[in-house]
Amino acid sequence: MDSGKWIRELREERFVKPSDIERVSRSIADAKGNPDFYVSHSTLADIEGGSVPSIHKLFSLAVCLKTSLDELLLVFGIDWEEVTHFAIQPGPGSTQLETTEIRQPGFRFQLNFDRSINSQETSLLGMEPQELAALPPALQKRLNPKRYRYALIGLNDDMMGDLIPPGALVEVDTTQNAVQISDWHTMRERPIYLIWHTQGHSCCWCQLDGRELVLVPFPLSRQTVRRFKTPREASVIGRVVNAWVPFEALPPHSEVH
Known part of the structure; x- marks a missing residue:
């Protein structure tokens, strides 16, 4: 399944409308002071049609679709856990940098279309x-x-x-x-x-x-x-x-x- 179809099906499965994504992403852009986080209706259509969004818009989509940024990156073939596997080995006499920990972003939105699992129903x-x-x-x-x-x-x-x-x-x-x-x-x-x-x-x-x-x-x-x-x-x-x-x-x- 391609990235656009996967995102569209997840959005429809969670009953998230394009207007929800416009509204929430606009609030994220305002809070961040960066319009790159805004996902318009036409931009969403392009993404669901197969275009690759910027990292800012991907962040907003993760918030709106109530999923993790890591999961969305996987949809586009990017696994952040593989970063260490492709690390460049220092050559002879070069300076080796210390490894730093990857931190989780502290910015989080609580959305009104959150859902919980009902154990009685599938x-x-x-x-x-x-x-x-x-x-x-x-x-x-x-x-x-x-x-x-x-x-x-x-x-x-x-x-x-x-x-x-x-x-x-x-x-x-x-x-x-x-x-x-x-x-x-x-x-x-x-x-x-x-x-x-x-x-x-x-x-x-x-x-x-x-x-x-x-x-x-x-x-x-x-x-x-x-x-x-x-x-x-x-x-x-x-x-x-x-x-x-x-x-x-x-x-x-x-x-x-």
């Missing part, structure tokens, strides 16, 4: 540190936000029965965001998708019926088949490629920490 995780803390440590070392997203299956969501039980963590490949029409011989071979719809998110089997996206539950689930108009009412975020499930069944009103 939730798509953002890439903020507090949400990434739910991921297994080994997984955190290989994050690729340009391709993979993660979701927590709600404690009240038994859509996929014991295949992907409530409380599970799933890894979603966003490059596989088209419903696959192919032969499968067992239920476990059938592709499972993470779906956004007007009522939230669902992890399930699905199929296209004309212009409707049909959400199909596991046979032993308490859920029913649901239909949404696509793309206005529902869309495929991607295919589930990995899942981490709890060893014990979680009660529906447990708290997830």
Whole structure:
């Protein structure tokens, strides 16, 4: 997925309008005393069309989209942790500078479109540190936000029965965001998708019926088949490629920490 499409989908997923970005980025520019932080509607359209923004505008986008600057840099192929790997080695007789620590910026905005995770409902995780803390440590070392997203299956969501039980963590490949029409011989071979719809998110089997996206539950689930108009009412975020499930069944009103 290219950078512009990734940014647009994240913005739409978090219900951030272009006018929100204009308003908030203008307040950042005023607070900083630097108009380079302002992201106009036309500039946003250019960025979502594939242009590369300046570091100032990237900072404003990180604030507006409630994500980290590090995550947005990764979208453009820049991993700040690789800086030390490409450090220039001093030649013979040259002066070697001391290594300095990379500091986190102390400037932060609290926005009115912040969201928190409801453990009872299936939730798509953002890439903020507090949400990434739910991921297994080994997984955190290989994050690729340009391709993979993660979701927590709600404690009240038994859509996929014991295949992907409530409380599970799933890894979603966003490059596989088209419903696959192919032969499968067992239920476990059938592709499972993470779906956004007007009522939230669902992890399930699905199929296209004309212009409707049909959400199909596991046979032993308490859920029913649901239909949404696509793309206005529902869309495929991607295919589930990995899942981490709890060893014990979680009660529906447990708290997830």
